[in-house]
Amino acid sequence: MEDGLGGKDHPRIVDGTLGLGGYSEAMLREFPRAEVIGIDRDAEALRRARVRLEEWGPRFSAVYTNFGNLQSALSGEGLGVSGWQFPPELKSNMFDAFVFDLGVSNMQLSEGERGFSFQRDGPLDMRMDPEGDAPTAAEVLARTDAKELARIFWEYGEERHSRRIAAQVEECRRRGKSPQTTGELAALIRGCLPEPVQRKMGGHPARRVFQALRIFVNDELGELEAMLEQLPALAAEGCLAVIVSYHSLEDRIVKHRFRAWEKETGWGRVLTKHPVLPGEEEMERNYKSRSAKLRAFQFSD
């Protein structure tokens, strides 16, 4: 009996942004014969998702890695390293669906000590993989000159006051007071923008700088490009690629890549001429979904 996904008896689905496993769980339920492999670079998320999805037994497995390493993560070698082995009968590197729900999770945002939130005080970390060796946001601020910081704030946050804020960071650094906590950075931003400017900004005045730093610290756009480069080689006939993005920078990358796969390489077709947006009810229930855009591509048979 087939269960509807690409007409396969045993579809193999990759959840490239496992988080707490909400998407994986929904897919395990929806496709009773599917096997789901979840990837995340946040070891804590992975631990929690494993507990949540334990009841699904061998139909679910989790890999601790960056999806920018998609190919090695999904090769027998990558999975072996992370303690997961392909059942021998399934030893193949082709998959029937890939799902990516980009960006940070609610868990990462809501736990102050992860340093993502301008509303919760904590160390200025912002690494999705705090067990890795990439520099923290505090280290980036302490080491990067004002010109480059302004570029980061503008390019990844579209922050109009990028130069003023970057100059203030440099000034604090000169006084030996480079921000070490989310509260200190939020206060620095507030302190260097006049009240009327802050009122006009719409939303918290630190929102754009926090977004920009987070994207930079985690090289989010670079990893997305790397993943999109590798995905086609792993796609079985009829494979679906579904990507949900939350800001225009990542959505643009996905849109262009899908279009190139259709028009330039002829690998399949874009299923979403326009991105799918959340309905009113979804937006009420889940605030974060307000900025979500879903795009889907299907590889040819």
Ligand SMILES: C[S@@+](CC[C@H](N)C(=O)[O-])C[C@H]1O[C@@H](n2cnc3c(N)ncnc32)[C@H](O)[C@@H]1O
């Ligand atoms: C929006 S959350 C996903 C939530 C998930 N769909 C759920 O139902 O719980 C994004 C997750 O992707 C992870 N992530 C983001 N970029 C990643 C990357 N380049 N490699 C691996 N994991 C990544 C984050 O650590 C986070 O846990």
